[in-house]
């Protein structure tokens with residue numbers, strides 16, 4: 001598996017479009033009779049060539065392909081074993097975030113301790129944070145709270161890892177809205193949207209999102225992963241060439257694979273490279289179907305693209321643009337509406353409620369035509385249980401909070417700049433981008449893991465992000481700021497990190 005070459009990943013050669021069948025390709029055709037690679041994430045991450053490839057690895061003769069049937073059919077257990085053995089040992093054993101000790105810190109502190117937290121109000125005031133309901137108190141206070149779990153599993157860490165950027169997962173108004181919907185509608189929707197799963201809150205949320213983003217239509221999905229898959233399948237098929245930023249989220253790559261389209265990666269946030277590829281693509285196939293994919297805030301780098309330039313290029317070359325705003329919504333752009341806000345040319349905006357909205361579920365927004373296509377054709381929309389009504393209600397309340405308290409996002413962004421300055425002043429490379437995700441490049445896996453351990457020993461939870469999530473040789477520490485971190489958190493971090501490798505920069 002590890003050595004699966006790009007040639008193996010190719011479903012059709014770069015310059016030859018697949019044979020026309022006269023039938024519009026079903027998004028699932030590419031997956032229906034073939035095995036996914038043992039580690040689709042790794043396979044997708046490896047497909048980082050300049051050449052053209054499909055997004056996945058479908059190996060000739062592999063399990064599930066027609067030739068695998070019969071007496072010599074490979075043992076699927078053996079294939080899984082080989083896939084696991086191909087992982088470097090350190091990577092395989094060190095999935096620390098699944099260990100109980102790390103999970104324990106996300107549990108709420110014992111009832112009453114958060115309310116009595118001496119630091120909660122003070123820290124909110126001292127950092128300019130505005131919104132109530134942060135889980136900071138719960139995390140920090142667990143330090144002095146009576147141990148509810150065995151000591152080894154109870155070491156409380158300050159959470160510098162999760163994406164609950166605005167602390168909305170515990171905001172009283174969000175919790176109350178979810179609780180009230182829970183009482184009224186029950187926990188689950190009971191069926192898909194097109195059967196009996198639609199509740200008034202779904203329609204209200206879709207309308208509110210569309211109005212907020214200035215789009216004609218928004219449709220809800222149970223997760224951002226699913227929404228991304230649906231979005232790519234709406235805009236590309238097996239006759240398409242998809243041009244995706246090299247660091248695009250895995251869900252979009254799975255979408256490309258499901259669509260059957262060919263994939264090319266352009267250099268991260270590099271419009272010049274995208275332009276070269278668009279020109280070549282148009283020269284080779286003047287009327288070919290193109291699609292461009294990018295994110296507005298990259299979750300592992302903290303960077304954002306020059307979106308105006310990408311929009312202009314896509315318009316010039318008649319390539320629809322899909323922007324994944326998972327990490328930007330609620331924080332970046334006017335009033336937290338994301339960086340694609342105001343660009344009517346953007347064909348689809350994808351958003352999730354799993355980050356700044358503080359819950360779960362997702363949506364796609366676009367014009368009425370795109371909305372109608374998704375409604376009529378998207379299996380990922382039609383054939384799945386509707387978003388749980390309490391989550392929809394929570395998302396609606398979160399949207400209300402985001403609109404009512406725009407200064408919360410502004411305060412978080414300002415604080416993130418101070419953290420960048422602080423890291424640079426301590427001799428660390430200034431984390432790129434603007435926003436709450438700070439990526440500290442360390443290079444090799446061992447250094448990144450050692451730093452994660454060092455921070456954990458100092459009571460801080462920040463995760464080492466390693467390949468295949470990021471390219472080889474770029475293991476890093478991912479630091480995430482969120483609303484309500486107590487004052488002094490930066491100082492704690494700098495103390496734990498120690499001096500950086502560069503000459504300190506004056507603040």
Ligand SMILES: Cc1ncc(COP(=O)(O)O)c(C=O)c1O
Pocket residue numbers: 223224225226228249251295299324326327352353354360361362
């Ligand atoms: C950029 C990006 N897009 C999409 C997703 C998927 O969102 P969800 O967690 O709602 O499935 C994520 C989550 O990891 C993400 O980081």
